[in-house]
Structures are given as C-alpha cells and as structure tokens.
Amino acid sequence: MLRRHHSVLARLIAPFAPYLIAIGALLPTSATVIAQEPSHPLQPSPQLFLIQHYDADIDLTQASQRRIRGRVKMAVTFALGQSDAVVRFHAKGIDVDSVAWRGIRVEYSTTNNTAATADFAAHVGDVSPSLIPDTLTVWYSGTMTHEGGTLPWGGVHFEGGILYALGVGFTAPYVSTTRHWLPCYDHPSMKATFRARFTMAAGNDVASNGLRTYDTIIGNRRIVEWSMTEPSATYLLTFAHGPYAKVVVPWTTPIEIYALRNTDTIAAKRSFSLVPRMADVLTEHFGPYPFSKIGYCATTRGAMEHQTMVSYPVGLMRGNDTVNTVAAHELAHQWFGDLVTPVDFRHAWLTESFATFSECLWLEKLSDTTRYFFSVKSKADEYITTIAKSEGVFGLVDFPRTGGSSNYPQTIYQKGAVVLAMARTIAGDEAFFAALQSYLNEHRLGTATTDDFVEHLTSALGERTQNFVEQWITGKGWPILSDRKST
C-alpha cells in the first residue's frame, strides 16, 4: 500500500520495493548502487531523495511573449545517509539561473539537457536521513516552449490570448512536459503537493491546481496563489493565464469553470450544466470524488486532465453540448490517472482506457443500457476499421510509440474502453465495480502498475483473469469468428 500518511521512507521506497529486493539480493549494500540514473519515462528508477512539495513564485507579466521568471522551492528528504548526494530535476527550454541547498548556492550539472530527458543534478553534499525536509531552491527564467513536432501538445502555448501549459506530449520522448515551465522531478513515480503564486498584469487571472488561497491587486499587478494539499504527479500540474471569469456550478465539491469573460460565460454555464450529474454518476461507480475542487479552464488545445483543473478546448466550451462526454472523460481521470497514477508511461492505459470507458457509463446513466452498448460497439468498430489500420496492432501495455502510434495512441482509448466493458459484462456490475474501487482505495494518492490492477481484477474475474489479461490487455488484436451453415 502507498498512502500519503505513510512514513516518508515507506513512500519513497514502496514503489520500488521489487527492484530494491532484487538489487539487495545481488549486492551487500543497496545504497551505493541505486539512484545512479534518473527515471526513464518507460522505466522508473529508484532515487534516494524524495521531493514532497513544490512551492513556486512565478512571474507571468510578459505572458504574451511566453516569458517566465520563477523560483521554485522543493521540499526534499532522503531515505539513507550518503556523501556527495544529488537531487535530480528536469528543466526544458527554460534557463536554470542558480540553485541553492538549504539557502546556500550549490553546483549543478546537466546531462542530456538538449536531448531526450533534460536532466539536471544539484550537488548537495553529505546528507542524512530525516523526516524533516530540506529545501532545494531553483531560480529560472526564459521563453517557454512546447514539445514541437507537427501536432505540438505538451508544454506551453500562447494562443487566443491565453498562455497555458499541457502536461504530456504526444511525441516528446520524455512524455511529461511540466519541465517546460517548472523545474521538477518530472516523472510520475514521484508525486508531490504543490503551491504557486503567480504575478500577472491586472485584468488577467490564473487558473491552477488546488484551491485559490490568495488573490490581491497591487497597482497594475495581480498576485494569485493556488495550493493543492493532495499529492500529484508533475504531469498533472498546470497553469492557464488569460482574461478569465469564473463560473461556479454548485455541487458537493465546488465546480469552477474559467471561461473567457467577454464572450464565453453564458455558453460555459450551459456546456457544464450537467457536470454535477456526471460527478454523481462517477462517484456512484468509483467512490467519493477525491479532491477539493473540480475545475475546467478554457485553453485552445486540450482536453487534459490536470489534477483539479482540466484544460478544456475553448471551441468545445462554446458548443453548448450539455452531454459533454469530453468533460465526463476528463472528470473520470481525476480517479483514474490523478488519484491513482501509472508509475510510468508504459501503463498509460490505466488512465485512458478507464476515462474512455467512463464516457459510456455517463451515456448509460443519461439514457439507458441500449445507448451504453451502442457507444461501446461504436468504439469497437472504430478500433477495428480505422485505428488498428493507422496505428498498427498492439497490446494495451508497453505499446510502440512511433510509426502510426504515439505516447497516447487511440488504441489505448477505444480498444481499452471496449476491453473494460467486456470485463464488466463477464464479472457482473457488483464484482466489477467493487474491483475498481478496491484498486483505487489501495493505491489512492499513489502510483500503480498493470499488475496492481490485475490483482484487483482477479477478485472480479476469478480463474478467467489470466486468460482475459493475456488475450485482451497484454495480448494484441481481436478474434475473427466465422460462421458457415452446414447443408
């Protein structure tokens, strides 16, 4: 189990216990051999440090130039004492100006800064294990960029008067793209709490994760602070800066919509009017909503399930589509992806298959089971007739990322949703949703792998589990049935 209130050491070591046991069996001490490499997007690597919290001051007064000037303080603990320790972080396209440990400037080195992962290592000297964090401070500045490529997504964009960040890239080899605006250990295996104060030109607002804890205007500047007490993967951190107005939709947990204030507030009210019902439906299936706020902010690209603040396409917001399966998909991610995060991006189906399947659950509740089965079938048809041809045929776990595929191929959305619908039919509602909830409860606020999910699926599918997983989750393709009438 991995819970927020476990000891620091348990939180640090738990996701890597199998690796540490393997290493420990081979060598007399593990401290000298782990933490040599940063985590790879497709392979977590145990680190001796744990960043528990990010506290950032970010100047966005030159937003239209995508300029940023910032300082981030990372609260860091160590599991073991060591000499010449390093704290690793990532920063891409922004300049690291200086680094301090416990308030004293320290050296830092870079590896592959312009290549795949953009790693930095701060050399913090001798450290001892402690439950009380020390502070690593990074000052940085520059012009924020995005992942590039033909369909840029991850990173920072300035479009339509909005400056905003999307947390993952479709083609970036490093996948997690928060490093384009915030120096951080940008890997889903290390979740942390987050607080940030944004300074901007008055007349704008910033939407971000958690709750607004401070808001003031001094002269022609506005300062807004956001604070999130639930740990988050770094790819789920975000900000969006623009001429927003907040639309509040009442529910048990506040629902805040950030719409462009001169044009979109009425359309936003209508487009999100059924989100309370959506939240009721997902709560019924998955358990209580896990965070302190539901948020959507208008961006030009999206949608993206940032924790408590979904980036949502402004064009859709204007569409007056009250069924809004996109809003339902992103809301479902707050459980699948945000509350429980894949430990690395090989397991991205643990987010996308479930969010896409949730679109069908929403349509079922809104209409009936016929509409549910129709939506599942249309996803199966789309997968077989279109997606498998353009992306290639592969399993849901550790899929290829090039050719017709990407970091987020449609296969893990549409085929994945159908596979979950099949598991539901085989198991029956009671056992299936109980398995989903026990998976979420065991790994809440932490990380998980496909094996972790399968462990819970076993309680629903029993002895059929292994066959089901091999055929539909790790296996690829689909069966072709033929039928011939005997004469």
Ligand SMILES: [Zn+2]
């Ligand atoms: Zn999604």
